Amino acid sequence: MKKIQTDRAHVDLGERLLIILEEALRRSGRLLPVTARQVSSEQSKKSQLDANTDDQPDWYDDPFAVIERGRHLFGHPPVLVPYATASSTAKNALALAARNGKPISQEIRRIMDVDRRKSENA
Amino acid sequence: MNQERSEEISGLAEAVADMFCWETAIAPNDIAQALGITFSIGRYGDCFDALLEWKDSRFHIYLNKDIGNEIETPRGRFSFCHELGHFCIDEHRWALMHGVNSHGSVTDFRSDNDAEREADTFASNLLLPGERIRKKIGNRKINADLIVQTAKHFGASLSATAIRCAKLGISPLIVMAWEGNDRRWCWSSQNFETITRNQSHRSLDRIPRDSLTRVVSERAALQEGNVESKGTTLSTWFPRIHPKSPENLVMVEEVIGIGRFGVITVLRPD
Numbered sequence: 001m002k003k004i005q006t007d008r009a010h011v012d013l014g015e016r017l018l019i020i021l022e023e024a025l026r027r028s029g030r031l032l033p034v035t036a037r038q039v040s041s042e043q044s045k046k047s048q049l050d051a052n053t054d055d056q057p058d059w060y061d062d063p064f065a066v067i068e069r070g071r072h073l074f075g076h077p078p079v080l081v082p083y084a085t086a087s088s089t090a091k092n093a094l095a096l097a098a099r100n101g102k103p104i105s106q107e108i109r110r111i112m113d114v115d116r117r118k119s120e121n122a
Numbered sequence: 123m124n125q126e127r128s129e130e131i132s133g134l135a136e137a138v139a140d141m142f143c144w145e146t147a148i149a150p151n152d153i154a155q156a157l158g159i160t161f162s163i164g165r166y167g168d169c170f171d172a173l174l175e176w177k178d179s180r181f182h183i184y185l186n187k188d189i190g191n192e193i194e195t196p197r198g199r200f201s202f203c204h205e206l207g208h209f210c211i212d213e214h215r216w217a218l219m220h221g222v223n224s225h226g227s228v229t230d231f232r233s234d235n236d237a238e239r240e241a242d243t244f245a246s247n248l249l250l251p252g253e254r255i256r257k258k259i260g261n262r263k264i265n266a267d268l269i270v271q272t273a274k275h276f277g278a279s280l281s282a283t284a285i286r287c288a289k290l291g292i293s294p295l296i297v298m299a300w301e302g303n304d305r306r307w308c309w310s311s312q313n314f315e316t317i318t319r320n321q322s323h324r325s326l327d328r329i330p331r332d333s334l335t336r337v338v339s340e341r342a343a344l345q346e347g348n349v350e351s352k353g354t355t356l357s358t359w360f361p362r363i364h365p366k367s368p369e370n371l372v373m374v375e376e377v378i379g380i381g382r383f384g385v386i387t388v389l390r391p392d
Contacts, residue, residue: 095175095176095217095218095219095220096173096174096175096176096218097173097174097205097208097214097218097237097241098169098170098171098172098173098174099170099171099172099173099201099204099205099238099241100170100171101169101170101173102168102169102170103169104166104169104170105167105169108166108167108169111164111165111166112162112164112166112175112184115162115164115184116160116162116175116177116182116184118162119160119161119162119182120160120180120182
């Protein structure tokens with residue numbers, strides 16, 4: 001029977017892919033360590049991670065404190081305003097969402113602008 | 123709007139209510155302030171009920187008192203919360219910040235515009251948070267009087283409260299609103315929805331002349347919050363229910379006046 005020639009480089013690539021795939025599955029929790037060597041390796045990685053992690057500040061435990069801090073930093077609660085920083089293209093954009101809206105006359109627009117300025121400067 | 127989206131928006135509104143008005147009545151102006159949104163209450167003719175504007179990288183809400191949107195009125199509170207909805211719903215805020223206009227043009231709960239319906243859902247859940255309503259109502263069966271009391275307690279409109287009570291399904295209930303001869307909307311609690319599909323007659327002419335809703339609608343406007351009641355059957359209201367069908371249940375018909383906006387019919391089991 002004719003022996004099949006295997007391409008060494010091809011086999012290495014396949015092995016490397018398997019190692020990467022196994023590591024990805026292990027990291028995402030889809031593959032659990034089973035052999036003593038795998039368990040020991042995972043434990044060692046966890047110890048390294050623990051050693052490099054500082055304790056979180058106490059206020060991290062209170063979600064309202066996190067929101068409050070976000071409000072001070074960004075002027076808004078960060079959970080509600082992921083787009084708080086306006087993009088440069090939208091900076092001068094004007095957009096309206098009206099409940100039961102009709103066309104706005106120039107006279108009304110002028111009143112709105114005055115009211116808005118007053119409110120913002122209050 | 124599908125059920126999943128509706129639940130997502132309800133959850134967002136209730137989270138906002140709890141975040142900013144924990145154990146207090148819902149104050150839309152306080153929520154706006156906390157979110158860094160300025161607002162004006164002014165006279166803007168009949169251009170809009172309320173409007174959220176994105177300009178110079180800032181948001182501002184206008185509330186139009188020319189058509190009854192004072193900050194303490196149910197209509198004003200709903201309109202204010204509706205605009206807060208446009209801000210709090212990520213997709214709406216993003217669209218506004220990128221210059222996409224959204225002009226709702228149909229009143230109350232009849233809006234066909236998805237964004238407007240979503241903002242209405244947000245407003246109704248913010249003003250009338252489900253858990254707080256359940257707590258307030260407790261084990262009582264919902265009737266027209268209880269809807270009126272709940273609306274007063276939460277500072278919400280009778281329409282929004284009636285719909286919310288039906289949708290929450292605390293007890294079996296059907297509510298519909300009439301303006302002149304036209305039906306504006308119809309909602310049933312989940313147990314009734316399978317029978318009614320919310321497809322009631324759309325014209326008051328189709329309802330018997332002696333029904334309470336018709337009698338009340340044809341005389342002078344029933345004062346807001348006033349209630350009257352009488353016996354009826356489901357087939358009177360829903361053409362898909364045959365009078366001899368076992369689904370043709372005997373109900374109590376109650377009518378709540380909503381002033382110049384017409385009346386709300388409340389149907390509940392006796």
